[in-house]
């Protein structure tokens with residue numbers, strides 16, 4: 129992929145070649161249509177933990193994102209790994225049906241932000257003030273920030289045929305995704321809106337869901353490439369069902385933080401991305417000294 133083009137300019141809001149600005153005026157925040165959009169998204173997020181903005185990306189924009197994510201797909205890190213929904217270690221003292229005792233094999237992979245060239249449409253979208261402002265307003269926050277983590281803020285979830293991303297919660301409260309290429313079949317995003325809340329893990333229902341005994345609690349999202357999805361993944365258990373057919377499912381996952389400077393923990397970073405950077409090591413050392421929450 130060429131890097132001869134101008135690098136991403138964090139100050140530009142001109143996304144006219146990528147985003148359908150007629151329908152989604154993210155370049156005109158506080159305008160009437162923008163406010164109406166934010167109101168609608170908030171309602172969906174409050175009710176369902178999820179909101180979809182259909183055809184957010186233009187046809188040309190989608191062509192570009194699809195080409196970029198396909199070109200990056202072979203840089204994904206894969207590690208087949210047995211995980212429970214909390215990513216915690218096995219604990220033999222727990223009863224057999226406890227959700228912490230149920231492990232699934234994760235076979236999806238991630239391309240990390242540091243391997244995505246700065247002049248790509250993917251990076252332009254992630255750093256765009258218009259998108260950040262929309263995400264902040266929809267989540268009732270004054271501002272959101274790019275991760276300082278060199279790997280984690282923008283990743284491409286890469287799911288070749290037969291890949292499965294098992295039930296999990298995200299560590300951050302809200303996430304924004306754009307699928308750039310769908311699976312032929314399978315690869316469906318499934319979720320249980322608000323199944324846990326702060327202070328209540330709701331282990332009994334969660335245990336039923338992950339043992340396939342409570343299908344009525346599971347919603348399957350109809351998502352098309354180019355739609356923008358906002359999702360509260362910390363409270364809504366979710367999975368991507370097994371990819372079938374020939375085509376790799378590709379999704380750009382954009383994470384923003386409530387505070388600047390967020391860097392993921394060393395051990396989790398190594399598990400997810402197969403390596404860590406100097407920034408991760410420094411952040412961990414710094415954290416252990418001042419005791420602050422990351």
Ligand SMILES: O=C(O)CCC(=O)C(=O)O
Nearest residue numbers: 285298305317368379381
């Ligand atoms: O690929 C998706 O649609 C969602 C991925 C996801 O849940 C995650 O990466 O945490």
Ligand SMILES: [Fe+2]
Nearest residue numbers: 297298361366
């Ligand atoms: Fe997730």
